[in-house]
Amino acid sequence: MLAWAGCLGYAAYYSGLDAVAGISAGAVAGNGVHGAVGWLFSTGDELGRAGVYALTLAALSAGSVLLRRHGVRELPGAVVVLGACWLFLDSHIFWPRGVFTMLAFAVGFGLLTVAASRWSGRLTNP
Template sequence: MRTLRTVVLVTAPPLFLAVAGLTHPRHLTASTAAHWTALHVALLPAFPLLALGLLVPLWGRPSYDLDGALTVVAWAGCLGYAAYYSGLDAVAGISAGTIAGHGVHEAVGRLFSTGDELGRAGVYALTVAAIAAGTVLLRRHGVRVLPGAVVVLGACWSFLDSHIFWPRGVFTMFAFAVGFGLLSVAASGRSGRLTNP
């Protein structure tokens, strides 16, 4: 039962984002600006929750060894993702949508450019977190974490330029859900680490 709750916890944010991606306007225009802005305001707290997929399987106090150091790197990467991707959402989502709705189209390109830089930094941080978390989980639980880790890394690669736009962004969020679910199930089993008798 605990594993099921964990899987629900880590898959809910990417699944929610995938559904939101189905309604995300493909282009920002004067006619889509209000929907664009409202959607990004609603999603502002949702994007950081994507990091739960890496944080939950690592839950607990880090040890004072390589695993502990990598756990801290994963935490830092998740924090960096949450901060910088929220910046993308605020700048290219809320700000660009707001000014596009008021006919100030000259600044939209600059906001998109700045937002894209913030988003890329956030996804790079999430990728570092995924590599660090995958390494810790591999050391703790063995090769059974590899399918989830590989799917999450593939989703990170796609996330660099897909956001949640249909179709690729929606499938990217589904990939995160699958990868996080696989990692959580693999991490819920007994440790695969060899110990001295």
């Protein structure tokens, strides 16, 4: 349940970042109102930070469930995902750090999936 709450918080707050910092700041800057752009980016950063904290909560709780169900095989993936959450606090998606953060998420989630699948034997073809 905690993982779902974290996912919901991430979806809401990180979407808020995109709406405020991306859409609104772009619209205001295009109309020559440059003083408001900094305020919109600052508000967007706060929303994004709350979203990443929620994502971290979801990753922690989901990782702990996976560790209980499948054992220490899940530990490398969980550690990589949590590291990516930490990097995500200030990297968003921009080159170079943001790109490596997104790659770390992909690697971490891949490791979690492979470890859980290997444990249950789901990777074998029928």
